[in-house]
Amino acid sequence: xxxxxxxxxxxxxxxxxxxxxxxxxxxxxxxxxxxxxxxxxxxxxxxxxxxxxxxxxxxxxxxxxxxxxxxxxxxxxxxxxxxxxxxxxxxxxxxxxxxxxxxxxxxxxxxxxxxxxxxxxxxxxxxxxxxxxxxxxxxxxxxxxxxxxxxxxxxxxxxxxxxxxxxxxxxxxxxxxxxxxxxxxxxxxxxxxxxxxxxxxxxxxxxxxxxxxxxxxxxxxxxxxxxxxxxxxxxxxxxxxxxxxxxxxxxxxxxxxxxxxxxxxxxxxxxxxxxxxxxxxxxxxxxxxxxxxxxxxxxxxxxxxxxxxxxxxxxxxxx
Amino acid sequence: xxxxxxxxxxxxxxxxxxxxxxxxxxxxxxxxxxxxxxxxxxxxxxxxxxxxxxxxxxxxxxxxxxxxxxxxxxxxxxxxxxxxxxxxxxxxxxxxxxxxxxxxxxxxxxxxxxxxxxxxxxxxxxxxxxxxxxxxxxxxxxxxxxxxxxxxxxxxxxxxxxxxxxxxxxxxxxxxxxxxxxxxxxxxxxxxxxxxxxxxxxxxxxxxxxxxxxxxxxxxxxxxxxxxxxxxxxxxxxxxxxxxxxxxxxxxxxxxxxxxxxxxxxxxxxxxxxxxxxxxxxxxxxxxxxxxxxxxxxxxxxxxxxxxxxxxxxxxxx
Numbered sequence: 351x352x353x354x355x356x357x358x359x360x361x362x363x364x365x366x367x368x369x370x371x372x373x374x375x376x377x378x379x380x381x382x383x384x385x386x387x388x389x390x391x392x393x394x395x396x397x398x399x400x401x402x403x404x405x406x407x408x409x410x411x412x413x414x415x416x417x418x419x420x421x422x423x424x425x426x427x428x429x430x431x432x433x434x435x436x437x438x439x440x441x442x443x444x445x446x447x448x449x450x451x452x453x454x455x456x457x458x459x460x461x462x463x464x465x466x467x468x469x470x471x472x473x474x475x476x477x478x479x480x481x482x483x484x485x486x487x488x489x490x491x492x493x494x495x496x497x498x499x500x501x502x503x504x505x506x507x508x509x510x511x512x513x514x515x516x517x518x519x520x521x522x523x524x525x526x527x528x529x530x531x532x533x534x535x536x537x538x539x540x541x542x543x544x545x546x547x548x549x550x551x552x553x554x555x556x557x558x559x560x561x562x563x564x565x566x567x568x569x570x571x572x573x574x575x576x577x578x579x580x581x582x583x584x585x586x587x588x589x590x591x592x593x594x595x596x597x598x599x600x601x602x603x604x605x606x607x608x609x610x611x612x613x614x615x616x617x618x619x620x621x622x623x624x625x626x627x628x629x630x631x632x633x634x635x636x637x638x639x640x641x642x643x644x645x646x647x648x649x650x651x652x653x654x655x656x657x658x659x660x661x662x663x664x665x666x667x668x669x
Numbered sequence: 670x671x672x673x674x675x676x677x678x679x680x681x682x683x684x685x686x687x688x689x690x691x692x693x694x695x696x697x698x699x700x701x702x703x704x705x706x707x708x709x710x711x712x713x714x715x716x717x718x719x720x721x722x723x724x725x726x727x728x729x730x731x732x733x734x735x736x737x738x739x740x741x742x743x744x745x746x747x748x749x750x751x752x753x754x755x756x757x758x759x760x761x762x763x764x765x766x767x768x769x770x771x772x773x774x775x776x777x778x779x780x781x782x783x784x785x786x787x788x789x790x791x792x793x794x795x796x797x798x799x800x801x802x803x804x805x806x807x808x809x810x811x812x813x814x815x816x817x818x819x820x821x822x823x824x825x826x827x828x829x830x831x832x833x834x835x836x837x838x839x840x841x842x843x844x845x846x847x848x849x850x851x852x853x854x855x856x857x858x859x860x861x862x863x864x865x866x867x868x869x870x871x872x873x874x875x876x877x878x879x880x881x882x883x884x885x886x887x888x889x890x891x892x893x894x895x896x897x898x899x900x901x902x903x904x905x906x907x908x909x910x911x912x913x914x915x916x917x918x919x920x921x922x923x924x925x926x927x928x929x930x931x932x933x934x935x936x937x938x939x940x941x942x943x944x945x946x947x948x949x950x951x952x953x954x955x956x957x958x959x960x961x962x963x964x965x966x967x968x969x970x971x972x973x974x975x976x977x978x979x980x981x982x983x984x985x986x987x
Contacts, residue, residue, distance in 0.1 A: 354863070354865070354866065355865040355866055356865075357865075385864055385865075385920045385921075386740070386920055386921035387920045387921065388920060388921055388922060388923040391920065391923075414921065415921070450863075450865070451863060451864035451865030451866075451918075451920065452864060452920045453863055453864070454920075454923045457808075457923050459809075459810055460733075460807075460809035460810050461809070461810050566810065566811065612685075614689075614691060616691070616692065616693050616694055616695055617694060617695050617696060617868075619696065621696075621858065621861065622692050622693075622694045622695075622858055622868070623692055623854045623855075623857065623858050624691050624692050624693060624694075626854070639861060640854075640857065640858060640861070641857075642857065
């Protein structure tokens with residue numbers, strides 16, 4: 351399986367910023383500076399624990415132009431499967447780990463006339479670098495931030511100090527509720543951004559759509575864990591010809607080539623899309639990073655250099 | 670520039686016996702966006718002359734591209750210094766940078782991120798130190814836009830025309846590109862590029878003559894050579910033009926750097942490698958008309974095929 355290139359870092363400080371959240375500072379091991387990033391960016395962290403490798407995504411909360419170190423904030427999750435638990439209980443200053451290069455799946459809109467951020471709890475993290483970017487670009491924004499209490503509100507004093515006029519806090523222990531009704535008050539051309547628990551995002555997304563926000567003006571971020579690969583053997587039938595066996599250890603593309611079938615390809619890591627083939631029958635198990643979610647759901651094409659079959663047999667078309 | 674080095678290092682673009690448009694990108698083994706070749710000095714002088722004589726043709730930028738331009742300065746200098754430490758160096762004291770180009774014997778001091786510390790825009794500055802053409806594609810609102818570029822050696826396209834355009838609009842003239850859904854597929858691929866994983870692809874065309882600066886604006890000067898190709902002079906006159914194209918995610922602006930290094934090889938040189946000669950002959954014979962037309966080969970394809978056949982016959986009779 352393809353493993354993305356990573357950077358080696360060490361933990362240089364751990365700071366408990368609320369009862370449940372710790373902030374970790376990571377500095378590059380090689381002495382070479384870390385890449386800059388854009389507002390809303392995150393990294394994947396790779397933690398080696400006795401039971402295996404844990405991959406988790408965290409937004410970068412340091413300044414996007416700061417290259418000497420990165421900062422992430424990790425909330426100890428009540429039902430942690432190991433990720434946040436290890437960060438909170440296992441991690442020590444000086445520990446070494448691998449991180450991905452910064453990625454951004456939650457970027458600021460370029461054409462927005464005004465940005466409005468809705469955060470719940472630890473969902474505040476991607477907005478910190480976004481607010482920094484906006485301040486430099488001299489654009490306008492507002493932040494609506496819900497938390498259980500002032501004490502548990504992550505980065506509360508920092509935000510209050512730097513963005514006193516743009517930020518609004520809602521503490522449920524003081525009976526303040528962040529409600530979707532405020533979505534109706536933003537000027538035309540506003541882009542809205544949601545980050546927090548699944549239910550929170552869904553509620554605000556639905557309300558925005560009902561209010562008539564264009565889909566492209568609604569942004570949200572969910573982190574999903576990588577899909578573990580299921581390696582089983584199956585068969586592939588070429589629509590007008592032979593059936594070939596794909597063993598556990600080979601890819602469809604390799605099996606095709608082994609049988610002398612001409613199938614174009616390029617990257618062989620499921621990213622460039624060159625080897626895409628139409629699927630006529632059977633269920634596809636997608637492992638590529640090329641097709642969109644809609645294209646994957648349609649189940650009518652496959653990236654054979656990495657993807658496999660869920661069913662025992664796939665019928666594909668090769669011209 | 671016309672290939673003068675060892676043929677074994679020429680970026681020969683073909684595999685198989687047919688050619689179709691595709692995203693033939695592969696992850697790079699050596700992650701550098703630039704390459705310094707033996708014709709560096711000569712090409713830099715030529716490039717600088719073009720940049721000063723025809724700035725509107727060779728350089729375009731939109732005002733919001735400046736942060737991205739600094740990112741390009743940073744990545745290009747980093748790659749020059751890491752790959753060619755004997756030729757390039759950088760001294761950094763906070764944001765005060767001193768860049769030294771020992772090949773051209775030049776030293777430049779500037780404040781990183783401070784536009785007024787350079788006499789020109791950052792992308793214009795750094796492009797005067799590399800053989801590559803440098804294109805900045807900004808990813809914004811789920812699309813890619815050509816927001817800045819330095820282009821001295823285009824293969825028959827116009828930067829001044831394409832500035833500010835979306836990826837699909839830029840590639841609209843390629844026949845079949847849209848109909849086959851390739852434009853959407855390649856756009857999708859580009860928007861998912863990640864920092865730390867740069868890509869490389871080779872693109873090719875044929876040309877009559879050996880000009881590097883075949884812009885659309887100067888077609889009247891170089892296009893007419895196509896009519897002068899015969900099976901007798903094709904070996905010398907016709908060149909295969911190969912672009913080594915590299916793609917890097919720029920993480921600060923979440924955009925893409927697209928660098929293009931152009932190489933020219935006369936057919937008579939290509940023909941000295943018998944495998945290449947045979948393979949290129951097969952590919953050109955089979956090439957669909959719409960690709961022949963778009964690559965500008967129609968006028969002289971017959972003459973080139975005849976030339977290649979003659980060369981193949983000579984090989985066989987030896």
